[in-house]
Amino acid sequence: xxxxxxxxxxxxxxxxxxxxxxxxxxxxxxxxxxxxxxxxxxxxxxxxxxxxxxxxxxxxxxxxxxxxxxxxxxxxxxxxxxxxxxxxxxxxxxxxxxxxxxxxxxxxxxxxxxxxxxxxxxxxxxxxxxxxxxxxxxxxxxxxxxxxxxxxxxxxxxxxxxxxxxxxxxxxxxxxxxxxxxxxxxxxxxx
Numbered sequence: 329x330x331x332x333x334x335x336x337x338x339x340x341x342x343x344x345x346x347x348x349x350x351x352x353x354x355x356x357x358x359x360x361x362x363x364x365x366x367x368x369x370x371x372x373x374x375x376x377x378x379x380x381x382x383x384x385x386x387x388x389x390x391x392x393x394x395x396x397x398x399x400x401x402x403x404x405x406x407x408x409x410x411x412x413x414x415x416x417x418x419x420x421x422x423x424x425x426x427x428x429x430x431x432x433x434x435x436x437x438x439x440x441x442x443x444x445x446x447x448x449x450x451x452x453x454x455x456x457x458x459x460x461x462x463x464x465x466x467x468x469x470x471x472x473x474x475x476x477x478x479x480x481x482x483x484x485x486x487x488x489x490x491x492x493x494x495x496x497x498x499x500x501x502x503x504x505x506x507x508x509x510x511x512x513x514x515x516x517x518x519x
Contacts, residue, residue: 498511
């Protein structure tokens with residue numbers, strides 16, 4: 329007889345937030361704001377290759393953007409956290425070419441080999457966009473209720489920099505609806 333859960337693969341090929349995306353989109357706040365999305369704690373060593381996200385509406389102007397993998401000492405805890413960069417990439421697929429496309433870093437992290445994330449790591453996906461004219465509109469995550477599963481830093485600068493970054497809780501103003509996006513819907517993939 330199998331134990332409950334024994335038929336489920338412990339680690340899939342995609343790590344994503346438990347927060348919902350209820351058909352909403354977010355335009356990143358400004359050129360220096362970075363967003364960080366908690367995707368979980370690794371139960372075994374994994375090789376992460378890409379940070380993916382959905383572009384509802386393309387940006388315009390010269391493209392400047394970075395994605396990366398980050399870690400914290402603990403999981404979301406209703407507080408700001410210090411995010412340590414594991415790896416980041418400033419070469420992304422085009423965020424100005426088309427609407428309604430999946431975008432990600434152009435090549436797998438670590439020159440195509442992927443980044444080895446040790447077991448027990450609290451892992452976050454991060455993004456910053458600083459387009460020349462208009463920011464892209466990205467699929468968004470909602471309903472964090474200030475748990476700290478999404479964090480932001482309004483003065484981050486390039487994520488390819490040294491870091492670390494302090495990620496602050498993204499509060500949902502009372503005038504907003506529950507389906508108001510708080511951060512981009514970022515996913516970490518292994519292929």
